[in-house]
Amino acid sequence: MTNESLIASLSELVGVSNVLYGDPISNQATSYWNPAPIQTIAIVKPGCTEEVSQLLSLCHERGQSVVIQSGGTGVCEGADPSSEDVVVSLERMNQIIDVDRNEMVATVEAGVILQNLQETLADQNLLFPLDLGARGSCMIGGNVATNAGGINVLRYGMVRNLVLGLEVVLMDGTVLSSMYPMLKNNTGYDLKQMFIGSEGTLGVITKVMVRLFPLPTSCQCAMVAVDSFDAVSALLHRFRAQLSGTLSAFEVMWNNYYVGVTGEGKHRAPLSRDYPFYIIIEAEGFDESSDKLRFERLLSEILDDGQILDAVLASSERERREIWMVREEFDALLPAYLYDVSLPLGTMDEYAEVLEARFNAELPDCHPVLFGHIADGNLHIFAGPYVDEAHHSAADEIVYSALIPFGGSVSAEHGIGLNKKAWLSQNRSEDELALMRSIKQVLDPANLLNPGRVI
Ligand SMILES: Cc1cc2nc3c(=O)[nH]c(=O)nc-3n(C[C@H](O)[C@H](O)[C@H](O)COP(=O)(O)OP(=O)(O)OC[C@H]3O[C@@H](n4cnc5c(N)ncnc54)[C@H](O)[C@@H]3O)c2cc1C
DSSP: OOHHHHHHHHHHHHOGGGEEOSGGGTTOBSSSSOOSBOOOSEEEOOSSHHHHHHHHHHHHHHTOOEEEESSSOOSSSTTOOOTTOEEEEOTTOOOEEEEETTTTEEEEETTOBHHHHHHHHHTTTEEOOOBOTTTTTOBHHHHHHHTOOBTTHHHHOOGGGTEEEEEEEOTTSOEEEEOOOOSOOOSSOOHHHHHTTSTTSSOEEEEEEEEOEEOOSEEEEEEEEESSHHHHHHHHHHHHHHTTTOEEEEEEEEHHHHHHHBSTTSBOOSSOTTOSEEEEEEEEESOHHHHHHHHHHHHHHHHHTTSOSEEEEOOSHHHHHHHHHHHHOOGGGOSSEEEEEEOOHHHHHHHHHHHHHHHHHHOTTOEEEEEEEGGGTEEEEEEEOOOOHHHHHHHHHHHHHTTGGGTOBSOSSSOOTTTTGGGHHHHSOHHHHHHHHHHHHHHOTTOOBSTTSOO
């Protein structure tokens, strides 16, 4: 089948205006991280599950490969198509179908932007606790496909803990509905979990039932500075133990990250720029006066004990946003190679030292800058500046091989996609990889859906 006749058939299914190709998309960036013009036969925008089913079925019959795109903020090139692929974009499937406050469940289409869901729920004093810097662009389907983490994992868990039900369309067009709103449902294999974090290799997620929580009514936020990683760990334990379960974020930045994103022409530095470590600590609760009192008392005790060097407390939402901008808006460090590893908290400091020493010895023109969701054992690293792909590979080799003695993982929350495939076997045994391939073979034997991703 020629591309022209494929485009004509796809247009018949979803409408001419929902199939884009040629000039109208020639300047469209591939994704958030990849500004190169998108390469694809066509971008197809189905408006409902039935259309997803029909278009996958058509592609299946024709042996046509498909790449799924939601917000395009994923970090592993998983949603970056080639010129041979058709792109399925979920952006038109953006309805919040139902919010059930009795069951504490929201049912949404996969193309709902995370921030839209957060804001709609907040108007009803409800919370879907997934939160990440890409909230304004990423979509729930992409979040589920990547098992996203973000800044509230220490309190609420990753997406895997937040999804109750899922509707998925398989490559042959089968609509698989596991839309069960119950938290407990031990009826055989929990099939939805197989699709969560599968990065679009097993099916297209079209609807999701997510867990809701009461929206906290108080929020305390501070940035503190400490002089060692031991002090970081000690503070984490102390805040966890003494904040009565209200600790919701604990984000750590090494000095070189903080210095890189603050200063002239960059973010205003809330604290002086010469401390070894900076931590953003946030607690959310339901009783403003007692929460505030407890948070401020703990902070002042810790200051008196000498456990922290300096601190700034946000006294308004504007000050809170200023603190968070330092952590969430890191353009000043780009372009650089981004890594997302996890390892036991107790080994993180040593890993950071090994990295520093190895970059100095093996790739002296490349500098690792560290920050991350430390309470989850999740470290992000920017290594740069960007030079070329050979340089990038040399940096990969240092970051990933240095994890081995610590039993760390090459992906904490971003996934594998295309660009970490070579490293998957560092963390997964041959038996595990063989089982993954068997599952893929059963669901997509012709390897048409997000081909070449993950395995
Ligand atoms: C500023 C910034 C901050 C970030 N912070 C975090 C963070 O704290 N934690 C974190 O985990 N990630 C973070 N990310 C990465 C990214 O936002 C997440 O991976 C997010 O979940 C991707 O969602 P998306 O809608 O953009 O998906 P996309 O990038 O469009 O897709 C990601 C992958 O999922 C597949 N996919 C997308 N939609 C579907 C679907 N409906 N069905 C099946 N497969 C699908 C794609 O094919 C691709 O393989 C950040 C990114 C940015 C730009």
